[in-house]
Amino acid sequence: MFREAYKRKMDAIQPDASFRAALNERMNEKMNERMVGMNRRESGNARHVKMIVAVALLIALLITSAVAMVQGGLLRTEIEESAGETFTEKVQDVHASIGSEGFGFTIDEVVCEDDRMYLSYSTSVPDDGNTYLYALCIPKLNGEKMSYGYAFFYDDSFTPVAFPIGGEFGCQKTQVIPDIFIDSQIRDQAESLLEMRAIFFKANRDIKYAGEWKDYYAMMEKTNLQSEFGSSESFGDVLLLPDSDTLYYYGETAQENPEIHLCALPEYWQLWRELKEDRALDAKEFASTEIVELIDIIEISIPIDASETTEGVYNDLAQTKFELDGFEIEFTDFRLSHFGASYSADIRTDEQIPDEYTGDEPYSQFYTLLRSDGSELCSAGNSSFSSGNARRMDGGERVYRIDGDISGMIPVEALDTLLLAPEIFNDDGQFSHYDLENAIEIKPVYNPDKPEATPQPKFDFAENDSLSS
Amino acid sequence: MQSHSRRAREWAKLAMEKYMDMVYRLAYAKLGNQADAEDVTQNVMLKLLSCEREIQTEEHLKRWLIRVTANESVNLFRSAWRRRTLPLEETRVEGVLQDDEQDELEEALRTLAKGYRVVVHLFYYEGMSTKEIAEALGLSSGTVRERLHRARRKLKQQLSEKGGDYFV
Numbered sequence: 001m002f003r004e005a006y007k008r009k010m011d012a013i014q015p016d017a018s019f020r021a022a023l024n025e026r027m028n029e030k031m032n033e034r035m036v037g038m039n040r041r042e043s044g045n046a047r048h049v050k051m052i053v054a055v056a057l058l059i060a061l062l063i064t065s066a067v068a069m070v071q072g073g074l075l076r077t078e079i080e081e082s083a084g085e086t087f088t089e090k091v092q093d094v095h096a097s098i099g100s101e102g103f104g105f106t107i108d109e110v111v112c113e114d115d116r117m118y119l120s121y122s123t124s125v126p127d128d129g130n131t132y133l134y135a136l137c138i139p140k141l142n143g144e145k146m147s148y149g150y151a152f153f154y155d156d157s158f159t160p161v162a163f164p165i166g167g168e169f170g171c172q173k174t175q176v177i178p179d180i181f182i183d184s185q186i187r188d189q190a191e192s193l194l195e196m197r198a199i200f201f202k203a204n205r206d207i208k209y210a211g212e213w214k215d216y217y218a219m220m221e222k223t224n225l226q227s228e229f230g231s232s233e234s235f236g237d238v239l240l241l242p243d244s245d246t247l248y249y250y251g252e253t254a255q256e257n258p259e260i261h262l263c264a265l266p267e268y269w270q271l272w273r274e275l276k277e278d279r280a281l282d283a284k285e286f287a288s289t290e291i292v293e294l295i296d297i298i299e300i301s302i303p304i305d306a307s308e309t310t311e312g313v314y315n316d317l318a319q320t321k322f323e324l325d326g327f328e329i330e331f332t333d334f335r336l337s338h339f340g341a342s343y344s345a346d347i348r349t350d351e352q353i354p355d356e357y358t359g360d361e362p363y364s365q366f367y368t369l370l371r372s373d374g375s376e377l378c379s380a381g382n383s384s385f386s387s388g389n390a391r392r393m394d395g396g397e398r399v400y401r402i403d404g405d406i407s408g409m410i411p412v413e414a415l416d417t418l419l420l421a422p423e424i425f426n427d428d429g430q431f432s433h434y435d436l437e438n439a440i441e442i443k444p445v446y447n448p449d450k451p452e453a454t455p456q457p458k459f460d461f462a463e464n465d466s467l468s469s
Numbered sequence: 470m471q472s473h474s475r476r477a478r479e480w481a482k483l484a485m486e487k488y489m490d491m492v493y494r495l496a497y498a499k500l501g502n503q504a505d506a507e508d509v510t511q512n513v514m515l516k517l518l519s520c521e522r523e524i525q526t527e528e529h530l531k532r533w534l535i536r537v538t539a540n541e542s543v544n545l546f547r548s549a550w551r552r553r554t555l556p557l558e559e560t561r562v563e564g565v566l567q568d569d570e571q572d573e574l575e576e577a578l579r580t581l582a583k584g585y586r587v588v589v590h591l592f593y594y595e596g597m598s599t600k601e602i603a604e605a606l607g608l609s610s611g612t613v614r615e616r617l618h619r620a621r622r623k624l625k626q627q628l629s630e631k632g633g634d635y636f637v
Contacts, residue, residue, distance in 0.1 A: 002624070005574055006593045015493045019507050023514060027485060030518050031478050188619050190582050305583060 102126030105198040105298040108174065111338045112306050117146075117180040118338055123165060123198055124172040131167040131207055133260065133292060135159055135283065137197040139177070141186060148180040158199065158283040160262035162292075164207050164249070169258070186306050197299045199283040201292035205247045209254035216250035225269060240266050247291070267291055314415075314444035322440050326350075329402075329420075329440065336415065336444045341369050341377060341406045345420075346399040365422040365435075367402050372417040374436045377406055418442050480524045481517050488534050489514070491595070495538045498590035499583050509541045516541075535605040539587050577627035585620040588613055 015023075104124040111118040119139065125132045138151040138159060145156045154160070165173050186192050210216040220239040241248060241264045249258035262268050267289050272281055287294030314336040321330045326349060333344040345367075369377050391401050421439035424432045484492075489510060496509035516537055524530045578586060591597045591605070599617060603610040 002628075003593045006589075009574055010494050010498065010590070010594050013494050013497045013503070013506075014490050015507065015510060019510075020489070023489075023511055024485060026511070027481060027514055027518070030515060031481060184619070188582055188585070188623060190580065 101296075102128075103200050103296045103298065105196075105300060107194065107196055107300055107302055110194070110304050110306075112182065115182055115184070117182045117306070119177040119180060119194075120174060121177075121196065121198075122172060122174045123163075123200075125166040125200065127166075127171045129167055131169060131203055132165050132295065133162040133201040133203050134165055135162045135199045135201070135262075136175075137199065137283075139180075139197075140195040141182065142189075142192050143195075146180050146182075148177060151180075158281050158286060160268055160281065160286070162201065162260045162262055164203070164247075164258055164260065169207075175257070182306060189306070191303045191305055193301055194304050195299065195301045197297060199297050200295040201283075201287060202295055203247060203292055204290055205245050207247045207249070207258075207260065209258070210248040210250045212252060213250050216248060219248065220264065223266075223269075225273075238263075238269065240264055240269070242266075262286070262291070265291065314446050316445050316447035316450050318443040318445050324438075324440070331442075334442075334444070336369075336418075341404070343369065343402075343404045343420075345402050347402065348397075348399055352398065365424075367420050367422055368404060368434070369406060370419040370421050370434060370436075370439070371415070372419060372441070374419065374421070374434060374439075377418070416443060418444060476524070477518060477520065480530050481514065483527070484514060484517055484530060484534060488531060491531075492534055492538045494594065495535065495587065495590055496541070498578075498594070499539065499586050501579065509538060512541045513538050532605040535591065536607060539606055573628060577624050580627055581620050581623060585616050585623075588616045589620045589624075592617055 102125060104122075106122040108120040108122055109118075121136075123134050125134075136159060138154060138156045139146045140156060145151060150159050150161060163173065163175070165171065210219060217239075220241055222237050223240045224237050247260045249260050251258060268281070268286070271285060271289060283297065284294060286292070315334065317331055317334050320332075320334075321328065328348050329345050330348070331343060331345045333342070335342045371377060391399060393399060418441075419434075419436065419439040420442055421434040421436055424435050426432045492513050493506050493510045496513075497503060497506040500506060500509070513534060517534070520533070524533060578589075581589065587606070588602055591602045592599070597605070599613045600610050602608075603613045606613070
């Protein structure tokens, strides 16, 4: 019944005669233009054609650059160049931006895969030499607080994690929120409303790097909320930084994306107690302390369609076989997406590959994918696994197979070239460094003719016409 | 041996003669109005002319058209203005179905996410299997089956509420 009703409805949908005629005319015109160009090339007038192509490329480059600048969509631009039209559609290019007086907030891109969403956003402040802070409220989807990391701990009024921006920290920042859980209802809906709110402060304290976590931790004191602040609720102990004129952040390096945990400040809990403990702190209330001064609150609401934001994927390599010194590596599987990478490659040598390798063989190493500058692929949420094993193929041939799996968030930037680099370990088994001198340069591509490996369906159902199944 | 340009021209002619309606209906299924479907159809056909990829067979051509149509429809839909400008009434097709039936069907289809509408259309109208749909759209078969399953469930729910007898 449904099929028949649907067919009746769609049979009546067809282009009208005037549209057909106009499109036919346009197509003929274009075909003739194209034939003229092709005939010139085919008749040997290569120089002329090269000039046309060069001019066209220049124009295309200028247009592409202009679009990229306007949209700020670096990822999209790169993907278009390397993967063709089919790849670009996997990312919802939101680029909804708002702001005033030099303070800006933009939702950049949204990507989904199954029950996970990835969000990127940017903030900017005036280039006046001042250092500011911004905090992000937990984003909401259809009015509901989204589920990820910090969102499990705070409500949507104010997340007391602030990021320094401006001055030495740079006036523009792009951040990502990985691994947001979305339920199937969101995926089923034609449109969902994404709401985000950024709060800008001016810091009234110096901002300094405390060192690594252990250094930061050493500065902290354990405090019992009940005894220290007279809390009536048994909230337990918290770690606080003692009163100081400084806002500290920690990380492996000072340049790492700094986060300032405002909830490590005694003032935060003092205020929380004064507010009767029954609700979260509001940014405006927090801004009345001496720590910060509220500058602006910027909100964006934008409709998104989760079903159109499927994860983008590079599923192949431009070159899959590589000759190295004494052995050959051939990729048998490759997948790179916003959420990570996986790969398999077989190594073959002229010599017999033993069952138990000694570790001295040049090929018997762990290999990992790196960016072209040698840095790690994922900057956030990174976990990786690589292995190497000798195995016998169906025909009796022996190969050494390497497998790698990197999960995490791929940042918004170009990834047209990657390195497959051996990992070097110290004698004590600890990782030492990546051997970039012997790394292989690979170029991920999107190949529309290569079907994706079919994952096991979460559930099965008969492929029939019955809607009641 | 024919040059690439001549073959491209022949494929384009075939696409215009034989597959224009398919492209147009697929775009309509996804976008829900004829003006947008015309825009997409034109973009797809012009893209075919400049397609650098060698089309190998008619089946290859059909799959190419389906995928690019689905993608072009996304591009068009990205315009936030466009999303809100076309009321449901504009999509009514006169004289095809009974008014009530058309409204029910139209409303039910409207509640589907756009990615699901394409799968429903290819399955129910073009008669493609989930495997063929997956290949044409560049999705995994699992994804197509899941979308189809969810779309059916939602359609069933929507149409049952209106008392339709589509599920007999």
